Amino acid sequence: MAETDDRYDEGSVTMPDFGDHVDNGIFSQILEMDESETDRDFSGPLVINFFDQADETFDKMDKAVALKNLDELSSLGHFLKGSSATLGFNKIRDSCQVIQQYGHQLNIDGTTEPDGDICLKKIIEALKTVKVDTKTLEKSMKKFFGLPE
Amino acid sequence: MAPPENDLVAAQAGNNSSSDFVRKLYKMLEDPSYNSVVRWSTDGDSFVVLENEKFTKTILPKHFKHSNFASFVRQLNKYDFHKVRHNEESGDTPYGRDAWEFRHPEFRADRKDNLDSIRRKAPAPRKQAMSEETFPTQQQIVVLSESLTATQHQIQALQEQYFELAQTNKVLVNEVVSLQKMVRAQSQVSNELITHLNNIEDKRRNSRHSAHSSHSSHSGPSFHTGTLGLLPDGADEPAPELRRAREILNGVSPDSQADRELERLSVAYHQNGSPSESATSSVMFPQPGGPIIMHDPLNDPRHMVYPVGQTTGIDPFHSDHINNIPYSRPLSNPSVLADAPTQITPPPKDQGGQLWGAKKPRILLVEDDKTCARIGSKFLTIIDCTVETARDGLEAVDKINHDSERFDLIFMDIIMPNMDGVSATAMIRMVAPRIPIIAMTSNIRQEDIQTYFHFGMNDVLAKPFTRDGMVRILKKHLSYLLKDPHPGLVSDETGQNLGAPGPGPPASTQPYGGPPGMTIATMGGGGQVKFEQTPIQSPATTSSWHSPGQMSHTSPNIDGGGYMGAVSNGSGGMVMTPGGTQRQPQYANQVINQVPQVGTPTIGRMPEGMGLGDDRPEKRQRLYGPGQGAFVQ
Secondary structure, eight states, X not given: OHXXXXXXHHTOSOOOOOGGGBOHHHHHHHHHTSSOSSSOTTHHHHHHHHHHHHHHHHHHHHHHHHTTOHHHHHHHHHHXXXXXXXXTBHHHHHHHHHHHHHHTTBOTTSOBOOOXXXXXXXXXXXXXXXXXXXXXXXXXXXXXXTOOO | OHHHHHHHHHHHHHHSSSOHHHHHHHHHHHOGGGTTTEEEOTTSSEEEEOOHHHIIIIIHHHHHSOOOHHHHHHHHHHTTOEEOOOOTTTTOOTTOTTOEEEEOTTOOTTOGGGGGGOOOOOSOHHHHHHHHOSSOHHHHHHHHHHHHHHHHHHHHHHHHHHHHHHHHHXXXXXXXXXXXXXXXXXXXXXXXXXXXXXXXXXXXXXXXXXXXXHHTGGGOTHHHHSOGGGOOOGGGOOOHHHHHHHHHXXXXXXXXXXHHHHHHHHHHHHHHHSSOTTTTHHHHOSSOOSSOOOOOGGGOTTTSSOOTTOSSOBOTXXXXXXXXXXXXXXXXXXXXXXXXXXXXXXXXXXXXOSSBOSSOOXXXXXXXXXXXXXXXXXXXXXXXXXXXXXXSHHHHHHHHXXXXXXXXXXXXXXXXSSSOHHHHHHXXXXXXXXXXXXXXXXXXXXXXXXXXXXXXXXXXXXXXXXXXXXXXXXXXXXXXXXXSOOHHHHHHHHHHHHHOSSSHHHHHTOTTTOOTTOOSOSXXXXXXXXXHHHHHHHHHHHHHOOSSGGGGOOHHHHHHHHHHHHHHHTSSXXXXXXXXXXXXXXXXXHHHHHHHHHSHHHHHHHHHHIIIIIHHHHHHHHHHHHHHHHHHO
């Protein structure tokens, strides 16, 4: 991603370090879309919306887990993976990838996992992780955007 | 299966006041000839079946209309008879080891009057029956669900069969329609030829005549009074073949009723086959009727197990859907291509703007995820593009159907609810063959990308997309809109737009190259040239062809005129046999010979014949084939 890197190097955005939660190159691109750094009227609502979306998705995932609906879990995982990736929220993205894969009854390396219970177990683990990660990130994002937690 | 049924009948009868079963039982025991097989016990308070096999084979059928001992025992149980158990080890088996003794407190040899008090057990008689059922409930459910699956398979097989037939029928109807047009055109040509030949004949004969008459004026005026066509002089005969040819041609008037039916059918097929009836699809095909093989209706999502309406997102690569992606052959439809001019006029390039020329790109962003859509829109608007978004494939198709020229480029997500991006692309390609469609996806495996290209996508933008990635795509595919296009780049890039990448889009830009199956090319250059020749001949010939009686049969000319109009409209032009207009008498004869056979009666009957004849045996086969197999399991 050479092109994103040099954007970042321009240093047009002052950004705290979100650690491995966020791909700074991608996220800074989003921040660049704001008209002003003081009033982040594009990225702010976008990020907040994302967290709403994430919460909704987690609810749906919980229901799908209860019903052992792997297909549904896979597409929910895919769905949230898309937006988290676009925002550069890598940790969330990775867990979503895990959920998507096991929803397809595939291991991370792409081999088939025939045991549905194992898949479900892996998904439950990943879901737990992703919820925690999302909460953590939400906190620091809200802080960054100057919003009440 | 017979015994349990009887059993049931008996049981139901038993619910009435007098029990049929008990009466039968008593009656059977009254017969002394059965003594060695079944009889009252010595005390008369029970009865004994001594010879089980004999009893089952001879007595049961006679009195209970079945030969199932288990059933008989079950029935006894229902009436609260109990088997009398003897201690076998002590050897206390008064009637032998294999004997079955049954007892009911009210059932006694000396109490015939008491029979009515023996009733079928009221409480949960079913339960007991169930426990003896050969199929436990669990197993029955399995059997049921198996047969349900079998039925589903059957239905799907039937569906496939049906669409196959519908498809064939459609192709045939189209074929027939085009053949009809061909025949009409040919008879028109023949008419022109005959006219022409007659004309020449006429002139020749007239000149010869005048010469002849001047020579033989003495032979009297009677020689001249005969009409031109009826000259008795053998040498002067006015080519009877020509007259016959014309008569035959005129005699074959098309069966307009059947024609209309056919036309209606072919129009209906086109409309039915079009992507979504709810959308403005019928507008897309204003000129149906050419020899066109439309897209495969099998892939029509309305009929398939395609999860329309699902909320989370349809992955076209999911094993359930991969084979159902609609419109796998959207590009093999030349008429649509001809009917949907998506010619984008390059704007003048000498005007202001940062990246773009006078005309800013109009982009359709198809993305179900709000976050991605907003980011994508933002990226695009910031580089001066006009952006509209669609939340799924269906909405995108609607937008394009509404106005196929509104957008210069489409970014298309792949996995979306209601309709996935690949299917949407396939549909959009039917109306907008040239608009660049860019897949936005994180699935960038080689085979996925091949699928995208196969269904008409032009490029792939990997997700998560970046602003620069988008710009790169726009520059590549919309180079003609750039303010400052690299001179060399333009031709190069446009060439790529049309020619690259993969097999999908290029085919769409070459309507005349055509799929190999298109034996009757549409609007081929040759066809048009040929038709230009005929009209040139006709005015000259018809104007001089006045007096003879055949002129009253001018209907073919009118007919032909209409056909000419159709050709100029561009729907299903015919390619004349090369050199057809030059090959004169033989050609006319060929047509004449063909017309009565190819003619309308056969055509008129055809759809019916197909419906009744060909259809059924096939269906039947399918219906019973899988069903039986599944049930045997």
